[in-house]
Amino acid sequence: MKASRFFIGTLKEAPADAEIVSHKLMMRAGMIRRVAGGIYNYLPIGLRSIRKVEAIVREEMNRAGAVELLMPAVQPAELWEESGRWEKYGPELLRLKDRNDRDFVVGPTHEEVVTDIARREIKSYRQLPVNFYQIQTKFRDEIRPRFGVMRGREFIMKDAYSFDKDRAGLEVSYQKMFDAYVRIFTRLGLEFRAVIADNGSIGGSGSHEFHVIADTGEDAIAYCPTSDYAANVEKADAVALGNGRAAPAEALAKASTPGMAKCEAVAEHLNIPLERTVKSVVLATDGEAGVQVWLLMLRGDHELNEIKASKIPGLGEFRFATEAEIVEWFGTRPGYLGPIGTKKPVKLVADRTVADMSDFVVGANDADFHMTGVNWGRDLPEPEVYDIRNIVAGDPSPDGKGEIALCRGIEVGHVFQLGTKYSEAMSATFLGENGKPQPMEMGCYGIGVTRILGAAIEQNFDDRGIIWPEAIAPFEVVLCPMGYDRSDAVRAAADKLYEALLAAGVDVIFDDRGERPGVMFADWELIGVPHRLVIGDRGLKEGKIEYQGRRDAEAQLLDADTAAEFVTGKVRAAKVV
Template sequence: MKASHFYISTLKEAPSDAEIISHKLMMRAGMIHRVAGGIYSYLPIGLRSIRKIETIVREEMNRAGAIELLMPAVQPAELWQESGRWKKYGPELLRLKDRNARNFVIGPTHEEVVTDIVRRQIKSYRQLPVNFYQIQTKFRDEIRPRFGVMRGREFIMKDAYSFDKDRASLAVSYKKMFDAYVRIFTRIGLEFRAVIADNGSIGGSESHEFHVIAETGEDAIAYCPTSDYAANIEKVDCIPLSNDRAAPMETLLKRATPGKAKCEAVAEYLGIPLERTVKSVVLATDVDGKIKIWLLMLRGDHHLNEIKANRISGLEEFRFASEVEIVEWFGTSSGYLGPIGTKRPMRVIADQTVANMSDFVIGANELNFHLTGVNWGRDLPEPEVYDIRNIVEGDPSPDGKGKIAMCRGIEVGHVFQLGTKYSDAMNATSLSETGKSQHIEMGCYGIGITRILGAAIEQNFDDRGIIWPETIAPFEVVLCPMHYDRSQSVRTVTNQLYEDLLNSGIDVILDDRGERPGVMFFDWELIGIPHRLIIGDRSLKEGKIEYQERRHTDTLFLEKGSAAQVVARKVKAAKKL
């Protein structure tokens, strides 16, 4: 490719609405153009990287035995009503009507459509297993699209769906997809972790998320540095921090704590460790038109895990109680709440660490007062006990092989064992070996193609711009000739280098725009091309060509006659890492 035949549109400054580094650099490098909130056009530079990601994904999906198809972006509401997700999915599902007032959706995912294909096409276990995949545009109407392509409304996704005769076969299909994802992200050149995850609105049982490790990641990941354990913080099973409850040593006392509404302030005022305080989180549910209040108790330095709370029977659709409800049930405002002396009865849930505490501090249900020396059994009834907190750094790893460390990640892939969630709802069955009709076991597997662009940049950049891995860079090598339009020797050598690199299978761009050196270097460092050759009369007089790798500041001088071969070897070696 020659730059004069390509489209390059770089900016010195990012638009004011660009928040994170990937959004800023993609805008400045001319990769994307904003059409509306969370909706972007992908300009030629950006599209080249997308196509390279898609190629890697296709190769590995095909290698794993998946079969490509293409399903419609617009889906009939009837399928979503049949699965039950028409109501459950929420406002992120973009609903619309056609000219005949029939309901449709713009697909955020395709479980319903692919299940409909299979229930009409697959009749026998002999046709299983089968795994269909597609690479296609999706739409989710995010309430607050932000961070450029990281949380857009329209995006490109690879979604695959496996169908098996039984659970054992599903486990095999799941493992194939898991391994394929490991190969995909390894080939792309990203630092990533596969973590145990929550299934969310997709449903099903076992699932793993694939996260690109980056400080700007929205997800907190807990992992054990001395083992293979890693999980999204929402999914980590916390181990009780003490196995036995000590005998009471203190008398229950009501203590004045003027203006001390937070556990940290109470602990400091009373001169005790924060770990001896217990915070009260008040939730509400609406059951048959009646409000039910729940009191959840956590150690003062811990935080509620809402996903875990949501799994408690009766709390599936909880909300946080209003201040009016809190006063009605407790007799005082937030900050001084506890289970002793409430105005109305409620269910009390204690985190498993709190359940093993003794001589702790809680609110007295009176403004500016707390109770100290509180003990289960003696001062208040034994609670219902659940794991309801977020794990924190330094806690024991659930696998018992060390202590938890924390990092942040950007989710770029997710694999699910769905089981029969959709085949039950949509009656997708096949005949078994015994001639009995049974529901097909299903898995689904997604990769955010366009999100990978942003995630790769969040992990690979410096103050000059993007640093692409070779495998997904818009171009692998850029030729920067000095005075290409005026120096015959520079033009001759540059053209020969260009042909030699092309013949070696290298994706090269020749900057023949006639720009000043500073402009050329600025553009290609911003865009992030991994390898750069600078051809100038001064170095050519010595038979040399200047070479620089984007990740390093060192400059090398290569022999003119072998420069193309040296760079081609470097590119191919980097792509094999």
């Protein structure tokens, strides 16, 4: 490709609304341009990287036995009503009407459509297993689109859906997809982790997220450096701390704690470790019988994990109690709440760590007072016990193989074991070996194709611009001839080198625009091309061509006759197949 025949739209400055590194650099490198909030044009430079991501994804999906199809972006509402997600999905679902006043959605995902395909086309167990996938545009009406392609409304996604005759088959399909994802992200040249995750609005049972590790990531990941354990903080098991509950050693007493509504202040005032205090979080659920108030108890230095709390039976639709409800049930304002002497009965839930504590401190349900020397069994009935806290760095790893560390990640892929959630709701059945209809066991597997570009940049950049993993760079090599339009020697050497690289199958861009060296170098460093060859009269007099890798601190001189072979070797060595 010659630059004079290509479109290069680099900018010296990023637009004011570009907030994070990837957004700024994608705009400056001429990869994207904003059309509306969270909606972008992908210019030629950006599209080249997208196509390279798609090619790797497609190769590995085919290798894993998945079969490509294409489903419509616009979907009839009836399918979403069948699955129950027409109402449940929320305002991110873009709803519209056609000229006949029929309801449609612009698909954020395709579980409903693919399940409809399966129930129409799959009749017998002999047709299973099957895994359909597509690479297609999705739309989710984010309340506040931001961060460029990282939190856009319209995006390109690879989504796959497996159908099996039983749970064992689903687990095999799931593992195939998990392994394919590991190969995909390895080939893309990204540092990533597969983490245990929550299923969210998709539903189903087990799931893993694939995260690109980056300091700017939105998601917190808990992992064990000495084992393979990794989980999203929302999902990570927080084991009970300590060596089990000790026998009571203190009498129950009421202590004055004037103006001390926080556990930290109470601990300092009472001259005890913060770990001996217990905080009270008050939730409420609304039902036919009225409001039910729940008191969740956590150690003073721990934080409530709302996702885990929502998994407790009866708390699936919880909300935080209002101050009026707190006063009605506890008799005092927040900051001094506790399980002893409530005005009205509450449902008591203790975190695993709190359930093992003794002689701890809680609010006294009396402003400016706390109870000390509190013990289960003696002063309080045994609670319901659940893991309801966020795991923290230094906690024991749930697999027993070390301690937890935390890092930040950007989610770029997610695999789910859906089970029969959609097949039962939509009557997607097949005739089993016993001749009876059975619901299909489903899995779904997504990769954010356009999001990968942003995640890769967040992980790979410097003050000059993008540093692409070679597999998804828009070009592998750039040729920068000095004075191409003025020097016969430079023109002849550059043309020869260009033809040699093309013949070797190298994806090369030849900058024949006649720009000054500083402009050329700045453009290609900003765009992030991994390998640069500079051809100039001075070097050619000594039979040399200058080479510099995008990650290299210094350039090196190559023999002009072997430069093409040298760079071709570099390109091939970087590819993971």
